[in-house]
Amino acid sequence: GAGVSQSPRYKVAKRGQDVALRCDPISGHVSLFWYQQALGQGPEFLTYFQNEAQLDKSGLPSDRFFAERPEGSVSTLKIQRTQQEDSAVYLCASSHAGTAYEQYFGPGTRLTVT
Amino acid sequence: GENVEQHPSTLSVQEGDSAVIKCTYSDSASNYFPWYKQELGKRPQLIIDIRSNVGEKKDQRIAVTLNKTAKHFSLHITETQPEDSAVYFCAAAPTRVKAAGNKLTFGGGTRVLVKP
Numbered sequence: 001g002a003g004v005s006q007s008p009r010y011k012v013a014k015r016g017q018d019v020a021l022r023c024d025p026i027s028g029h030v031s032l033f034w035y036q037q038a039l040g041q042g043p044e045f046l047t048y049f050q051n052e053a054q055l056d057k058s059g060l061p062s063d064r065f066f067a068e069r070p071e072g073s074v075s076t077l078k079i080q081r082t083q084q085e086d087s088a089v090y091l092c093a094s095s096h097a098g099t100a101y102e103q104y105f106g107p108g109t110r111l112t113v114t
Numbered sequence: 115g116e117n118v119e120q121h122p123s124t125l126s127v128q129e130g131d132s133a134v135i136k137c138t139y140s141d142s143a144s145n146y147f148p149w150y151k152q153e154l155g156k157r158p159q160l161i162i163d164i165r166s167n168v169g170e171k172k173d174q175r176i177a178v179t180l181n182k183t184a185k186h187f188s189l190h191i192t193e194t195q196p197e198d199s200a201v202y203f204c205a206a207a208p209t210r211v212k213a214a215g216n217k218l219t220f221g222g223g224t225r226v227l228v229k230p
Contacts, residue, residue: 041223102160
């Protein structure tokens with residue numbers, strides 16, 4: 001079946017611009033996670049949804065980062081007033097479980113802020 | 115919060131030899147330990163996982179072991195092949211139903227190179 005998809009795959013933004021990154025989880029998956037992966041490092045947790053409820057946003061680095069999943073399926077990660085330190089790959093993962101089990105990742109969106 | 119350390123950071127092995135990657139974690143609440151393989155420019159791919167109620171799990175050429183007392187777990191790859199070359203990440207997570215904290219904390223990764 002179809003895996004997790006993300007769009008766009010690549011995004012170049014000028015410093016100060018707003019960006020929106022989309023995640024389409026595997027159909028029927030209850031849990032959705034966003035992670036940030038810097039070059040050469042492991043993914044770092046940003047936020048977690050169970051259905052439409054955002055249960056954990058402890059990893060969002062600043063109030064410029066905002067995520068939503070209004071209908072419990074597609075999710076959008078929005079970054080306002082982008083800064084150079086926001087440059088990274090943003091990964092989305094989904095899981096059929098209502099926990100951290102068996103997370104399947106999308107291909108990521110590579111964000112470059114110039 | 116959870117802290118996961120992974121060693122070694124790079125590992126070079128001859129084709130056919132075994133590779134072992136070790137991870138330690140700090141939070142005794144963690145009870146789920148997956149391993150991901152990530153090729154250059156690709157998504158992390160779940161290759162095997164273990165839950166805290168078992169000490170070992172095997173799937174063909176890969177196996178994971180878990181020592182909850184010592185808070186460490188390991189990935190073993192036998193009969194390595196060139197296509198095993200990638201970056202491998204360990205991770206740890208608690209699993210809490212309908213609650214915050216259900217997040218993977220990743221190690222720093224191990225770059226494995228299998229030489230033909």
